[in-house]
Amino acid sequence: MDNGAIADNFDLLAKLMDINGENYFKTKTCAIAAFNIEKLPMQLKDTPREKLFTIKGIGDSVGKKVIELLDTGKLEVLSEYISNTPPGVIEMLNIKGIGPKKINTIWKQMEIESLGELLYACNENRLTLFKGFGEKTQKNVREAIEFYFSNQGHFLYAQLDEIYPQIENYLKKLFSADKVKITGAYRRQELTIEELEFVIAATNENIKPKFETAQPPELVEENEDNLLYKLKNGLKLRLFTGKQNITERQFLTTGSKEFTDEFQKAFPSIKYTVGESDESVFAAAKIPYILPCLRETAAIIEKAKTNKLPKLIQTEDVCSIIHSHSNWSDGSNTLEEMANECIKRGLEYLVISDHSQTAFYAKGLKEDRIREQHNQIDALNKQFALQPSSRLERNSGGQAQPSPKSSGGHAFKIFKSIESDILYDGSLDYPEAVLKTFDLVIASVHSNLKMNEEKAMTRLIKAIENPYTTILGHMTGRLLLSRNGYPVDHKKIIEACAANHVVIELNAHPRRLDI
Ligand SMILES: [Zn+2]
Structure with a gap:
């Protein structure tokens, strides 16, 4: 082991001791040792x-550690710190702008144990509540984490959804529109995506020169019939290449392996017509079209054969916004702005559910502010009742449309709600007298997420059984790419919700998306 490696060990040890809030002088000794040894x-x-102990800067304790490193290749005390510190906390050392002292605050005071949670907290403006974290630090931390994540190569579906059109357009420009087809995980709308996949009707030899630009993407893998590039933003781009039938190739690379294997078994002699969309494949098989997002399991093919495909929720099915935070808690807009935007989009009503009092980091509402907010909602609802433009009718397509004629339409309405924290013991965040002033209550867990399944279940079931709970919010507390949810028995929760007439939220936040 050379000096560089020995110094690295002392450096990491010093940082982990700092993160764990150890005595300043102990920490400093290790940091200085790292500096000197280097x-x-x-x-x-x-x-x-x-002679080791006579070297300037190496005292007794450092000298012993050096010998341990030289003899065993490791430091026992360092291994202990590593195993006692959550991996996500250690990973924070990779983020520019937060040193060990700040990480200590993040871990011990904010109770944040992963980068994903930290990013989420930045977005919720929670860092600024702690000493040493101003707006500027928060902004820098957020940007540094985003950069770090994008370099890790994992993306949320919503992130890719934003950049996908540019990439598709670029490829279509390079190879002509009919030779480029989207496929794979993105086409199946998976929650998180590692590779954006396209079928390109061209050979490797034709494709590679086109990417030799001034700032070429990195070619990480080259196979006979596919290429893998890494773009500057960290996204991996898989291109299925070659002279094969492009319709067949798209079909076979879109579905999961389980799905495509079963399909080929069920329809062994199917003909793939070149240039057609893959709807033609289903037409040839004489079964209804299976949307890409459903092509995961073998069982879905049986459902298609027997005409039992589920009807999927479409954008036009959405007739209101329900779990919404205004600037009364941690949202950005006023009630009026939010309501007007809903009206503009043809939605029928808005449910305002700001954070409850325990969520202090999100400016959760105390009782007096709830009363004030309700007064404001009453006043706005009165206005809407008089405004012709807020009268809505469903048109023939099922989509809500503002109807100035107002014949039989009903006025836009804001419902009074709250996103009540589910407290540690499963109770809601207000006494009954307050709870009954809401039109509906969303109950969600936001803190104390580390529980075993039994405790988590008792807590959730108690909240579900509360007569004031209308909706169970983001059931598992997970944050995609950053935090696993707490362990729950989904079946039992669904049964409890059914028995207590509690609605289960399908949370549409790109990082949540449970259940
Ligand atoms: Zn929430």
Whole structure:
């Protein structure tokens, strides 16, 4: 082990001690040792042992650790710190702008244990509530994490959804529109995506020169019939290449392996017509079209054969916004702005459900502010009742449309709600007298997420059984790419919700998306 590696061990040890809030002088000793060892003119491994302790900057405790490192290749005390610190906390050392001291605050005071949670907290403006974290730090931390994540190569579906059109357009420009087809995980609308996949009707030899631009993407993998590039933003781009039938190729690379294997078994002699969309494949098989997002399991093919495909929720099915935070808590807009935007989009009503009082980091509402907010909602609803433009009718397509004629339409309405924290013991965040002033209550867990399944279940079931709970919010508390949810028995929760007439939220936040 050379001096560089020895110094690295001391450096990491110093940082982990700091993160764990150890005594300043102990920490400092290790940091100085790292600094000195790095600069030594001779290699410690070649220095006679008895001379080690006479080297300037290496005292008794550092010297012993050096010997341990040279003999065993590890430091026992460092291994202990590593195993006692959550991996997500150690990972924070990769983020520019937060040193060990700040990480200590993040971990011990904010109770955040992963980068994903930290990013989420930045977005919720929670960092600024702690000493040493101003708006500027928060902004820098957010940007640094986003950069770090994009380099890790994992993306949320919503992130890719934003950049996908540019990439598709670029490819279509390079290869002509009929030779480029989207496929794979993105086409199936998976929750998180590692590779954006396209079928390109061209050979590797034709494709590669087109990417030799001034700032070429990195070619990470080259196979006979596919290429893998890494773009500057960290996204991996898989291109299925070659002279094969493009319709067949798209079909076979879109579905999961389980789905395509079963399909080929069920319809062994199917003909793939070149240039057609893959709807033609289903037509040839004489079964209804299976949308890409459903092509995961073998069982879905049986459902298609027997005409039992589920009807999927479409954008036009959405007739209101329900779980919404205004600037009364941690949202950005006023009630009026939110309501007007809903009216503009043809939605029928808006449910305002700001954070409850325990969520202090999100400016959760105390009782007096709830009363004030309700007064404001009453006043706005009165206005809407008089405004012709807020009268809505469903048109023939099922889509709500503002109807100035107002014949039989009903006025736009804001419902009074709250996103009540589910407290540690499963109770809601207000006494009954307050709870009954809401039109509906969304109950969600936001803190104390580390529970075993039994405790988590008792807590959730108690909240579900509360007569004031209308909706169970983001059931597992998970944050995609950053935090696993707490363990729950989904079946039992669904049964409890059914028995208590509680609605289960399908949370549409790109990081949540449970259940
Ligand atoms: Zn929430």
